[in-house]
Amino acid sequence: MINNKIILVTGGTGSFGASFIKKLEEDFNPKKIIIFSRDELKQSQMRSNIDEKILKKYRFFIGDVRDQERLNSACKGVDIVVHAAALKQVDSAEYNPSEAIKTNIIGAENVVKASLQNNVGHILALSTDKACSPINLYGATKLASDKIFISANNIKGTAKCKFSVLRYGNVMGSRGSVLPFFLGLKKQNKPLTITDRSMTRFSLTLEEGVNFAFLSLKMMVGGELFVPKIPSYRIMDLVKAIGDKSKIKIVGIRPGEKLHEDLISVSDSPKTIDTNKFYIIRPDVLVAPWNEKNFTKHNKLGKIKYCKKDFYYSSNSNEKFLTVSELKKLIDKNIKY
Secondary structure (H helix, E strand, O other): OOOOOOEEEEEOHHHHHHHHHHHHHHHHHOOOOEEEEOOOHHHHHHHHHOHHHHHHHHHEEEEEOOOOHHHHHHHOOOOOOEEOOOOOOOOHHHOOOHHHHHHHHHHHHHHHHHHHHHHEEOOOOOOOHHHHHOOHHHHHHHHHHHHHHHHHHOOOOOOOOOEEEEEOOOOOOOOOOHHHHHHHHHOOOEEEEOOOOOOOEEEOOOOHHHHHHEEEHOOOOOOOEEEEEOEEEEEEHHHHHHHOOOOOOOEEOOOOOOOOOOOHHHHHHEEEEEEEOOEEEOOOOOOOOOOHHHHHHHHHOOOOOOOHHHHEEEEOOOOOOOHHHHHHHHHHHHHOO
């Protein structure tokens, strides 16, 4: 479904977008790759790093997902859209709520409209753990975005569009995540600021996130919300992995911050499918026309197993926690000091 297809990535110059596109180059043979973002400098830098032999496959669109007309133009002839553009900083969203709403909610609507207008086949939107039982504006906007994409399956009419969502937590080493923040403090010989000693987080590398996106594209029939099964870590174990001699300073939980990350709430458990390797939250019947029979046939699956009604997926109740030595190995492999 990837080879000889035209693929558009919103937020294509971000950490996920760049890694997703790199895997497209290495493992597939797409007809065309369209990078859609508003950062002309990053687009220029990306273009300069692409082999001239394959550069002819690329199209660089300067644009914002807030601009419906520009998105319509970019989506012409596109087969697959991966929507990764978003305002993601919790603090910034709290201080600039209207800007987060314009990008994360209005932008989501614009992607849906452009996809419907151009009859795009597959549309996969990236979400976040903060959209699960949100307590901050960023999470609330992404929850709204998730519902916009899932419910789009209900209004597609005769269009071939399939809309699904991929949800996971912070990527290790991504901008704004705790690890580069800690490493920056350590480099300056400053204490590592801890909000709470009991805090836990999910662990996901950029490579794992990209691979899961490709798997979701392959499996989706439209309406699913895909959630990976990933390990957790304790924040104090991360401190030890960075350096046992690092001083710490307890500063308390910041506005909009959770003690633990959530990926699936108890309310979602009755419609959550456990595939052993990952979870799928199917839509409510009245929200989107998701068909269990079509899904199992498409993916050659046997009987589907649903989670128990009291199930929830949180970083503090996870079955797998990374050890200090495992965290050290992940840091060495995935983080550039």
